[in-house]
Amino acid sequence: MTTTSRSAARHGGARGERTPIGTLLLIVLASLSAIAPVATDLYLPAFPTMTGDLATGATAVQLTLTAFLVGVAVGQLVFGPLSDRVGRLRPLIGGAAICVIASALAALAPTIELLIVARFVQGLAGAAGMVIGRAVISDLAAGPAAARAFSIMTLVTGVAPILAPFVGSLLIGGVGWRGVLWVVFALAAVMLVAVVAVVRETHTPERRRRARIERAENGSAAKDLISRAFLGNTGAYGFGFAVMMAYIAASPFLYQVLLGMNEIAYGLSFGANAAGLVIVGSVAARLSASRSIRGMLGLGLSVVGAATAALLIVVVTGAPHWLIPIPIFVAVSGLGLVLGNATAAALQAVPRASGSGSALLGALQFGLGAAVSPLVSLGGENDPLPLAIVMVTCALIALAAFVVAGRPSD
Template identity: 55%
Template sequence: MTSTVDAPARRTAPPQITAGLLVTLALLSAVAPFATDLYLPAFPQMVDDLHTSPTNVQLTLTAFLLGLAAGQLVFGPLSDRYGRVKPLVFGAAVCVLASVVAVVAPTIEVLVAARLAQGLTGAAGMVIGRAIISDLATGRAAARAFSLMMIVGGIAPIAAPLAGGFLVQPLGWRGALAVILALVVAMLVAALVVIRETHTEERRATLRANRATEGSPLRDLARREYLGHLVTFGFAFAVMMGYISASPFVYQTMMGLSSAQYGAMFGVNACGLLAMSAASARLAARVEPRRLAGVGLAIIVTASIAVLTLAVSGVPAGWLALPLFFSVAGMGLVFGNTTALALSAAPRAAGTASALLGATQFGLAAVVSPLVGLGGEHTATPLGIAMVCAATVAVLGFAAARR
């Protein structure tokens, strides 16, 4: 009798944020940066093999990023309506098919279409992963979980370019895309084996029943706490995207570093981000997420002002390395905590709220990236201006989000 009662209880126990779940969700989010960066060293090969132009090859990246932004707006609301697992499995399955087509694409047109589909469906893991954590935790627990996710997921932007440089030579561009296919297959397996439903039918039914008294869950998205932290997250990411876009010119053209030295500097800054994310996760148990995010914003604003001041003062470019390091490291206190604060403000529509975070993130990144190069490759002044402006808007959003 005891085993008969206990077995169903074990099967119906609510999912918990375990280390395995965090690693799995981080890997789901890491598929996107790997799919973005892993094959970049193969662009010259692709031009020759597909008999096309560099501009057309660049379109394969643009199509993927556009799909990634749009896909989050699709899969976020779907996960609110149908649960987290079904849209995740569907997205991962279609992404596997799109990845197969990308590997065997006979023409650049087919490859661009496959990459667009890959981005649209690959976005499911990124947006639904955030929603799953929001289903299971709020406040400090959510902030710690998002910060820990950043430690795992943050390795991908560092590892992907390095891995691509080693893989492209022996495997070619199709081999690099085959590695991405393997990662997408792993995403599908994880969705089927590891991820359990956190937005259950009972939970969705309760939300529907409460609409008469509490209003639509989408009303949460208009709350000042959500919108303010959405702005903070998006414009803080714009600061980092400005740095990423300008970094090859700042480190190589202005500072005179080699490509290997540039990679090392990029890695050092990324390690600063990971270290600060780890510190944020450790402190989350006893410090409020908003206070941690405030400290991170103060670091980012100070570093951004320093970058602009040094850029216009005409001092040697090497002086820029220090404030750039701190501007990136400060993100480790901002990203996880503002994500937690934003999604905690809209718990009834976590999937849609997560989708808007992602769409804002990549939309602002697309705007900022070309702006930092307006002055040419021998000045960091446009970078400094973009960083200060974006950091200022992030602070204003943070102030507006206060209850």
């Protein structure tokens, strides 16, 4: 046992005391993490309509997505370390409240410029639920229990960005894109109420006092954040998520323009991918008690890498376009083995700074999402090659980061 782990056990630090995670709490935390993906993707089917309504171009409309992702990335860096210093609950409630206000402003925005600003603030504040939700689980669980909880969260946070466009495609015809943004506002308001009613402080003053004692004995926890285990597993998570974000950002034009689908067929395609992610994520949660985190993570990354390579082959060989959704389905499904296990492996490496670790994890996740979103459209609406290149590149980097992380005992 290392000096850090001995001290944590002696002082009841991050790996010491553990409380079972109640089902209701886990549902609320997972839903908080899903608000940002839902706000990201619920309005995707309306992109072509928004260009006309706001008298702007496709690039400007896509900037509303990029601004939101940048806001989420920055917000995680703000709320994660803050929750380590002052506790989880107050920053969580504050972020949820600001997210509600920003959601209303987004729905009311009369111009594309104001919508971009509102979406940035919405992402910034909504990040609190994502980063602090992970930190709360890390406060309460470790090892297989944490892997199972994070896998369950992945089912929600992973399915949300895939299923949201399907739901959005059903709503847009009746309420328009502004109505869809009002739905996001309503969801944010419900989650604010849920936070106040259900979530309790897990990083208590006593825990923070113990953390200060541990820092005095063993030095700053910042050194844990530059460990090979944390950086490698964080890289595997971030670039694995970037695979999915590349697909999501390209999907409106890939399915509706290149493949000629209408909004309902586009949504159904997303539903099929969501089903694959749910099934594989459910298997990952069940296997967490009997299989190693690293083994499942390695298998998932291998599947994603092979599927994205197959996508690139389909595109560069000029194969029929109807084949494209097949490797995409396999890649997205494979992420069910990746995201939850990579989260657990990364935060397991930083028990003394779970809030800051969660912040860096999420910042990389959405920072990469913001970076890849504009790249996939470089070839125009009818060229899937940039998407294939971005997806396979991110998958290979994720696999390399997994190798760099090494085994927990390395």
